[in-house]
Amino acid sequence: MTENILEIKDLTVSFDGFKALNNLTFSMRPGELRVIIGPNGAGKTTFLDVITGKVKPTIGKVVFKGKTISGLSEHTVSRMGIGRKFQTPRVYLNLTVRENLDLACNQNKNVFSTLFSKAKSTEKNQTVSLLETIGLTEKADIQASWLAHGEKQRLEIGMLVAQSPDLLLVDEPVAGLTDEETENVGNLLLALAESHSLIVIEHDMEFVRQIARQVTVLHQGSVLCEGSMNEVQNDPRVIEVYLGEAPTVTPEQMNLIRLAASMAWADGSFAPEQKAVILTRLSEQFTNDSQHQEQLKEELANYLGSNVPLDQLTAGLTTPEEKEMALRLSYEVIRSNGVNELENIVYQQLLDLLALPAETVQAIAAEIDAQYSQSHQD
Amino acid sequence: MNVVLSRRDKEKKSRTRLFIEAGVIVALMILTMVVLPLVLEDFRLKLVGRFLAMAIVALGIDLIWGYTGLLSLGHGIFFALGGYAFAMYLNLQLPEGEMPEFFMLYGVEKLPIFWEPFRSLPFTLIAMVVIPGIIAGILGYLVFRNRIKGVYFSIITQAALLVFFNFFNGQQKLINGTNGLKTDSSFFFGQRVGEPSTQLIFYEITIVCVLLVYLLCRWLTSGRFGRLLIAIRDDETRVRFTGYDPTWFKVVVFAISGAIAGISGALYTVQSGIITPNFMEVSFSIEMVIAVAVGGRGTLSGAILGTILVNAVRTYLSESFPEIWLFFQGALFLIVVTVLPDGIVGWVKDVLLVQIRRLTGRDHPLTYPAIAEDPVIQSEKEQLTKDEV
Structure with missing residues (x-):
């Protein structure tokens, strides 16, 4: 059991009485890729500020690799092995790409060695190989101000790596990028995660799903919950924080909603009939009171929308009853606007995952088919 | 191959520049130290x-x-x-x-x-x-x-x-x-x-x-x-x-x-x-x-x-x-x-020298590397040079 690379206990940062971070406790193992999400004002950026020494904690301390780093200045923290990427690309615009990297590579960063010593050949080689990694070899000798936004973003990440840090802090790396660039940055981060510990702050949920293994949710300066993306998304407290009201459904029911939504999305479109079926069936399922059913429909509509891999969802179904219910609902959803090829494939996947007895499956299918043919005859 | 050549080119260029600078300095020193006191x-x-x-x-x-x-x-x-x-x-x-x-x-x-x-x-x-x-x-x-x-x-x-x-x-x-x-x-x-x-x-x-x-x-x-x-x-x-x-x-x-x-x-x-x-x-x-x-x-x-x-x-x-x-x-x-x-020197560097180069036909327009790398442009370039031959 190796010790944690980052250990924060009961940390409070207050600005004139306003607690930006409140009794925050956080720890991370070496090599981990952690995504931090949270609504605006949750203290995400302050969290990074306090790790990098930009902000001093009011109470508590930050321990990095067994050493207390809170209270040290930014450059000392950076020399100890923490690199930080800002939201907007921050590179030296009047220097060339190579010079930008060279400054970051410099092993000895005090005034006099910077003045008197020349770049070592190891540092020069490092610069060259980094240029290749970030794909800017051809542009090595042009000014950074000429680079495109995405290239500057890559250059800054290259500069971080050049410092050979153990922990990388990345603040909203894909804000304002196109889908293609987002995927590139995501792959770059995943590649970095193989040899570094990473903390990524992000708003874009699709991107979080692409890269996240472990997610921490911050709210009002404290950790609200931690877990896999799926656990976090189904956590009623998280939903409350993001949507402003507490869900009245249980996490198991939430799982069912997402399963239904995924079935509906299987063919790439979410037909209105499918939405109606989900909302009606589920609200009937969850409560008997008709007035409550109406309220539930509205609430549930908020939870539809994300497309989650099936295997993650089915893992949450434990009892045969739940599985049957999931199957019944899913079949009804795809049946509601006519089954097509894609939906059929996903349905087959679902069947494999649920592993229910064949008779049960057929019985359910027959029952729903009967309902539909009846309604068509009417 | 290309990279090596360009690096050698760069070294040559910076050496020429250094010579020019040294020459200008020596000339100015002679002018100020010897000529001006006489005149x-x-x-x-x-x-x-x-x-x-x-x-x-x-x-x-x-x-x-x-x-x-x-x-x-x-x-x-x-x-x-x-x-x-x-x-x-x-x-x-x-x-x-x-x-x-x-x-x-x-x-x-x-x-x-x-x-x-x-x-x-x-x-x-x-x-x-x-x-x-x-x-x-x-x-x-x-x-x-x-x-x-x-x-x-x-x-x-x-x-x-x-x-x-x-x-x-x-x-x-x-x-x-x-x-x-x-x-x-x-x-x-x-x-x-x-x-x-x-x-x-x-x-x-x-x-x-x-x-x-x-x-x-x-x-x-x-x-x-x-x-x-x-x-x-x-x-x-x-x-x-x-x-x-x-x-x-x-x-x-x-x-x-x-x-x-x-x-x-x-x-x-x-x-x-x-x-x-x-x-x-x-x-x-x-x-x-x-x-x-x-x-x-x-x-x-x-x-x-x-x-x-x-x-x-x-x-x-x-x-x-x-x-x-x-x-x-x-x-x-x-x-x-x-x-x-950017002051007078900045203006000379960015505007005047560029104009002079253009007028004397020694203009090497600086292209964005992505453009020069573009296969379409490269093939067009080859085409053009072939046509000239």
């Missing part, structure tokens, strides 16, 4: 000498402003400190037991203690550089440690300038207050300082100093250190998060800049014949900055060129039309700020 009358030569002394402080300002991005409006302090140090030495070149005359006026009977070391030339020469450097270092440390920058830094340097000005102005008994120290009638190695022959020596020393300070600045700005100064100017936060402590870099540069101003002040004083607290007037320090802006900040040649040009024009205008100089100075600053943000 110009003594009075004019002294003027040129003073302009060149001002060019030294301009180099210092360029270092802190043009490269590091910190606009100092207080270089008069360091300039005057260097001047006072040397003037004190010259004022003490008296027969044994005598004191500079002005002390009698205020009834001072014993030489103030801090004058004593200035009897020695080596001490004076060191103090001329080190005292302004240390004062700049301390001032810089206090300001930069608290992360004060931008316009606040400029205001603080100006406030410091006023403090020094008022202090020197008020201390008759220590430093002859507002009257300042005269140097013309003093003796330097047995020669009267005001004599043309002595002045010629100071003129030649000034030129050597310009060259040495230029080479120092050139060295400081060409390597990693120089690039780091530009990095501090571009994005200080990034510098900090990369693991450098910008405070010490700025303190060192500000101290060097102050020391350079000290040399400049000493040489200026001895060629003006007097130093007074007026050297620490706000407008004088601002004029130094304007000269750098006109020449082109961030280029060493621009700092020198701008200073000589502005001072030459000022002399011409104040001789011919004394009343319009100030208007002209204001207009000059406005023009530079609005039309020539």
Whole structure:
């Protein structure tokens, strides 16, 4: 059991009485890729500020690799092995790409060695190989101000790596990028995660799903919950924080909603009939009171929308009853606007995952088919 | 293959550039050291000498402003400190037991203690550089440690300038207050300082100093250190998060800049014949900055060129039309700020040379590498060259 690379206990940062971070406790193992999400004002950026020494904690301390780093200045923290990427690309615009990297590579960063010593050949080689990694070899000798936004973003990440840090802090790396660039940055981060510990702050949920293994949710300066993306998304407290009201459904029911939504999305479109079926069936399922059913429909509509891999969802179904219910609902959803090829494939996947007895499956299918043919005859 | 070739090309290019630069420097040295003393009358030569002394402080300002991005409006302090140090030495070149005359006026009977070391030339020469450097270092440390920058830094340097000005102005008994120290009638190695022959020596020393300070600045700005100064100017936060402590870099540069101003002040004083607290007037320090802006900040040649040009024009205008100089100075600053943000040298580099190349047909348009790499463009290029053959 190796010790944690980052250990924060009961940390409070207050600005004139306003607690930006409140009794925050956080720890991370070496090599981990952690995504931090949270609504605006949750203290995400302050969290990074306090790790990098930009902000001093009011109470508590930050321990990095067994050493207390809170209270040290930014450059000392950076020399100890923490690199930080800002939201907007921050590179030296009047220097060339190579010079930008060279400054970051410099092993000895005090005034006099910077003045008197020349770049070592190891540092020069490092610069060259980094240029290749970030794909800017051809542009090595042009000014950074000429680079495109995405290239500057890559250059800054290259500069971080050049410092050979153990922990990388990345603040909203894909804000304002196109889908293609987002995927590139995501792959770059995943590649970095193989040899570094990473903390990524992000708003874009699709991107979080692409890269996240472990997610921490911050709210009002404290950790609200931690877990896999799926656990976090189904956590009623998280939903409350993001949507402003507490869900009245249980996490198991939430799982069912997402399963239904995924079935509906299987063919790439979410037909209105499918939405109606989900909302009606589920609200009937969850409560008997008709007035409550109406309220539930509205609430549930908020939870539809994300497309989650099936295997993650089915893992949450434990009892045969739940599985049957999931199957019944899913079949009804795809049946509601006519089954097509894609939906059929996903349905087959679902069947494999649920592993229910064949008779049960057929019985359910027959029952729903009967309902539909009846309604068509009417 | 391609990369190797281009690297060799680059080395060749930078070597040619170095040769050109060395050639220009040698030519200018011959012109100023040999030709001008033969052609110009003594009075004019002294003027040129003073302009060149001002060019030294301009180099210092360029270092802190043009490269590091910190606009100092207080270089008069360091300039005057260097001047006072040397003037004190010259004022003490008296027969044994005598004191500079002005002390009698205020009834001072014993030489103030801090004058004593200035009897020695080596001490004076060191103090001329080190005292302004240390004062700049301390001032810089206090300001930069608290992360004060931008316009606040400029205001603080100006406030410091006023403090020094008022202090020197008020201390008759220590430093002859507002009257300042005269140097013309003093003796330097047995020669009267005001004599043309002595002045010629100071003129030649000034030129050597310009060259040495230029080479120092050139060295400081060409390597990693120089690039780091530009990095501090571009994005200080990034510098900090990369693991450098910008405070010490700025303190060192500000101290060097102050020391350079000290040399400049000493040489200026001895060629003006007097130093007074007026050297620490706000407008004088601002004029130094304007000269750098006109020449082109961030280029060493621009700092020198701008200073000589502005001072030459000022002399011409104040001789011919004394009343319009100030208007002209204001207009000059406005023009530079609005039309020539990179100064004369910047304009020559970015506009004039490009135009000349275009006219002479030696135009190598700089393309964005992505375009040159594009396979379509490459195939078109090949097609075109084939057609020509």
